[in-house]
Amino acid sequence: MDRRSILKALSISGFVALGSGSVMRQLLQGNSSSLSATPFAEDDAVAALPEVPKKLAEIVEDHAAGADFHEVSAPSKLEQQVADLNADLEAAKVDPHVKEYMQKIRYFEGVFEDDYFISPEEFQLVKDALARMSRVQRTVGHGNFNLISFDQMIKYGRNFSQVGEFTKVELEYLEQLFFADARTYGFYGEKVMSGLTERIPSRDLLKIPKTGHFLFKGKSQALYNKLRKDVGEDIVLTSGIRGTVKQMYLYLSKVSQAEGNMSKASRSLAPPGYSYHAIGDFDVGKVGFGYKNFTEDFADTDVYKKLQDLGYIAIRYTDDNKFGVRYEPWHIQVV
Ligand SMILES: [Zn+2]
Secondary structure, eight states, X not given: OOHHHXXXXXXXXXXXXXXXXXXXXXXXXXXXXXXXXXXXTOSOHHHHOTHHHHHHHHHHHHHHHSSOHHHXXXXXXXXXXXXXXXXXXXXXXXXXXXHHHHHHHHTTTSOOTTOOBOOHHHHHHHHHHHHHHHHHHHHHOHHHHTTOOHHHHHHHHHHOTTTOOOOHHHHHHHHHHHHSOGGGGTOOOOOOOOOTTOOOOGGGEEEETTTTEEEETTHXXXXXXXXXXXXXXXXXXXXXXXXXXXHHHHHHHHHHHTTTBHHHHHHHSOOTTOOXXXXXXXXXXXXXXXXXXXXXXXXXXXXXXXXXXXXXXXXXXXXXXXXXXXXXXXXXXXX
């Protein structure tokens, strides 16, 4: 029995419901090799998933191997296959989104069709606000800039002529950014800061010598000390507590680098208010490894391998995390 008549028989016995898409069409054309090469963006969700066509092709092969159609189409076997295939198709309806999502966090530096871009006016505002925040940072010092509150930032603008007062539109934009729902840009993490002007009480802080960073006393401090003890002097704090202003500054720098693509920025950094650095998480690196501590290269270092072997560390952003963020092996989950 040839392929065409098998497919005809299959469609009579229930495959017809799913045979309207390009999978069936291509199979009918005997062009099954092109199935896996079908572009992902094709409107037919079935075509996006290689497993389903493969399965369909296998069934067709099975049937083609049988000499007599009546023999191979014994109802129980065929019904089971139809049921299995339908289940796969149900999964396929959901899967393209999952697949697209996974692609986004893997290729976080890429630009995707549905990425969220700010307007040119907003982009100008971002650049102006960033320049001013950068002057605040220079004035208060890098260490203190990690900690200052939104209100303090405004005061520095007002009181230091080298910074210059934040304009009303700049402040409105920053405020709006803080209260925005980050899911709009594809970030699915939890909002951990509720108030824009929240301050980090200095009695809760601990300055970590030679790093320019701070940790919360208690759990964060204890974990960092334990890491240093177990991994050795080669492990160093690369980013500790980050208040709202610092997170805003880092985030807007990403937005600026990404030419206004908020989605791209959000794939590599939590938007302000959403960072666990505000409540206890921290980043570690290998001494002397520089900016590479914030790349996947860190995962190849002996420091990371030791961290992994110790096993008690939870990495917040794994390579299949549900937050919409790239894999961050350097980020240590505390809270
Ligand atoms: Zn981090």
